[in-house]
Amino acid sequence: MPETEPVRTYGATTREKLLTQAPYASEDRQKEEELLPIIREQLKTARRNNRQIDDFFTKQGIDIETIQKPEDVPYIPVQMFKHFDLRTCPEQEIVKVLQSSGTTGGIPSRIPLDKATTINQIKALKSILSEYLGKNRKIFLVIDHEGINSPKLAFSARTAGVRGLSIYAKKTFYLLKEEEGKLSLNMPVIRDIVENYSHEDVYAFGFTYIIWTVFYEQLKKEGIQFTFDNFTLFHGGGWKKMQDLAVSKETFSDTIAEVFGTRPDRILDFYGMAEQTGIIFVDCEQGNKHVPCFSQVIIRDLFTLEPCDIGKTGLIEVMSVLADSYYDQAVLTEDLGVQIGVDDCPCGRKGRYFRFVSRVEKAELRGCGDTFRESR
C-alpha cells in the first residue's frame, strides 16, 4: 500500500458535471459511457488502498481495464459492510465512519466517509430532490421524533432519511414525540403547523410503516386533517410490514394524500440505503423509480446473476460514482426489484426505471439437514 495516495484526478470533471446536470436527462447508453471510466479509475484506487478489496479482485482474476459494461463491475454484497472494512482511500482521509444499525443481524454496517464523498453525497441528493421539490428551501416536516436525529443514537435508515432530506429545509418540525419507547403525536407542533404553515411550501419525510401505524392512526383518532397548498411527502421502508397489514402502495398514497390535503402523486415512495447515502430512487408520477445520472441500477437474476430481462424480478444492485472513501461502485442489495423499462417512462425521465418488489426472504434450513451443533 503506498504511503501517500496519488492525487485523484480520475473523471473529476465528468463527475462534477454529472452532479450539476439535470439528474434524469441522460439516456442509459450515454450515462454508461460517462460512468464507466470514472468507476474503472475508482476501482484502481480501491485496489491500491485496500488489500482485501485487492484480494477480492485478484482471487477472481479481474482485470479492471477489461471492464466494458456496468454489469462487469464486481459487486460487493451489502452484508459485507458489516464484516469488512471497505475503505478505498488512505485511512487519514476518513473524517467519519457512519454506522448503520440496519434491520438484520444486529451488526451495524460501517461506512467510512471522507470529505469529498460527503460533499458528493449532498450534491447528489440536492440534485435528485430538486427534480421533485424545485430549487427553493421549504418547511420540512419529519414524521418521527426528534431523537431519531440524535448523534448518540445508531445511524439507521430513518436517521439517514431525516438527515439527507433536511438539506432542503428552511425550518424543521418533528411531528411525533417519543415517551417510554412509544411514539405519539407531538400535538403542540402539529397545531403550530396547521395554524401557521398551511400556505407555505412544505415537504415531509417519514418511515412508511410509522406513518401508517402511528401517525395516520392517531390523526384519525384525533380527527386532524391538514390542508396544505403545496405539499410533498417522501416515505420509504417497512414495506414487508405493510404487506403483512395488506396495505398496498396505492391505498397508502390515496389515504395519506387525503390526510395532508394533497394529490396521491405527491406521496412519493423512495428506495435507498445507508450504504449509498446521497442517492435515493424516488417514485415518479407513474409509480416508477428512476436512476439518476451518477448512478446505475442492475436487476440480477437470482440464479444466473446476469442482468434480468425487463419485467423479471431479481436482486437489486446499485452502482454509484459518489464515493471515493468506500466501495460504493457496485453494491448488491438483499432486495428484490424489477426493471420496468429504459429511457421511455411516460414521465419523461431518461435512463432505467424500476420498482421495488420486496426484501429477500430469510433462508432457513429446511428439513432434516441441519447445523452440526448439538442442542442441550
Add this chain to the structure above:
Amino acid sequence: MWGYVPGVSLMITCYLKEGEFEENQYQDFEEIVRSVNICREALAAMPLDAIIKILDALGKNVLKKPEINTLPGVSYISLWLRRENLDRICKVNYSDKRYLDGFCKNETNVLMMAQPRGIVCHWIAANMPTLGFFSIVQAVLSKNGSMVKMPKEYVPLILSILRELPAISAEYEGTTYSGKTVLAAIAVVTFEGRSTGVSEKFSLAADCRIIFGGSEAVRAISHLPCRDHCETIIFGPKYSFAVFDRDYIESDGFKKALDAFVKDVAVFNQMACSSPHVLFLEKSRYPHETVVSWMSDAFERLPAALLNQEISSGLSANIINARARYLLSDGKNCVAPRDLGWTILIDRDVGLEEPIQGKCIFTKEIDTVDEIIPLVNHKIQAVSIGILDPKKREAFARQVTSRGADRIVVPGTMHDFILPWDGIMTLNRLVRWVILRNNPGSQV
C-alpha cells in the same frame, strides 16, 4: 409458533383414502382413521413375500412410465424397490421375514411374531420430494396402515407413484394378491402444521409416529400428546460431511470419486441430512488448489438438472454472501462459476461450518484425518470417507461412530437409503414383538 394461530386453517385435505384418489376436506381424522384401520387388516393378512413382490413390480412399473420416471428421485425409488433390496432390508430388520407372517420358532423357548403396530402417522419434511414414499414403504413392509402428512408440493409426485399400485397383482403360493390392498391401507393428507388442534388429533390417531424434520419441527411434534402405547421414531436434524486421506487423493480412481462426491453434494440441492457440507482433504502431493480445480471440473460435469436446481431468494443471498466473505478474507478463497450452480469455499480452519445449502461445499486441508475425530458429535449422520487402508478405515469408523456418527459411507452413496438410518432399524421399531409360549410339556 405452535399455539392457536389466528387465520390458520383447521381443515384437513385428504388426497387418498381407501384406494380412492379424491381430494376431500375433513374437520377431523375420524373417518380416515376408521378406513385405514379396516383396510390395514387386509394388508396384515398378506404374506410379506407377496407384499415385496408387489412393491418390486411397482418399482419396475414406474420406471416404464415416462411421465413419472423423469421426476426427481423416481429412478432411485425404482432401484430401491428391487426385491433383493427389500428382502435384504427385511432380513436386517427382522432377522427372518417369516416373523411377519406368523409365530415362528427361535433359539428361545417361545414362539415369536412381529405384529404391526397399527396406524403409523408420518410427518414428512419439506427437503426431499420422495421422502414420503420411502416412509410409506417402510410402513407397508411392516404391514402397518399409514396416514401421511406431507408438504403439499410433493403430494402430486407421491400420488403419481402410488397410482400404479391398483394395476399390480402378484402370485404367491397359489394365491393372487393385489396392489389395491396395499394402497387401501394408505391415506395421504395435508393440513397446517401450525394448527395445534389438528396436529394433536393427528398425533392421537397414531399407534406409531414417524417424524422427519428440523429441530423446531421435531421438538414441537414430539411434544404433541399421543396414546400411551404409541411409539415415536424421530429422524431429526442431522449434519453430514466427508473426509479423504492422502492415499485416497493420490489413488488412480480419485477423480472418479470426486464425480461421485459432487453428486452427493448436488442431490436434493444439499438439503438432506445426508448431504455433505464440508470436505476435509488430508495433505497430499497434490496442492489443495489442484484438488479444488478437479472438483470444479466434476461439478461442471453434473447433469443440467442437478446443476440448475431452483433456489429461493434467501438462499441465493446466502450463497452470494458466503462467496464474498471468502473472497474478501485473508487465507480463504472461493471457486465458483458466474452463476450459483455450485460453490467451493476454501480455507484451512479445521472445523465444521454452518450449512449454506445450494451446492456450497467447504473444503479444508488437514494434516491427518485424526484431526476430524474430535469434531464429531451426535448431530453427525453420514461421514463419507475416502480411506483405502482397511485397518485405518475401520479404526477411523469406530472412533467417529463412538462419538455419534451414524453412517460411514463412501463417495456416491451418501444418500443411499440403507437401514439402519440415523442409527435406527426402522422396520424393527414399526412392529411389536409378541410371543406365544407353548403349553407345558409340548415341544417348541
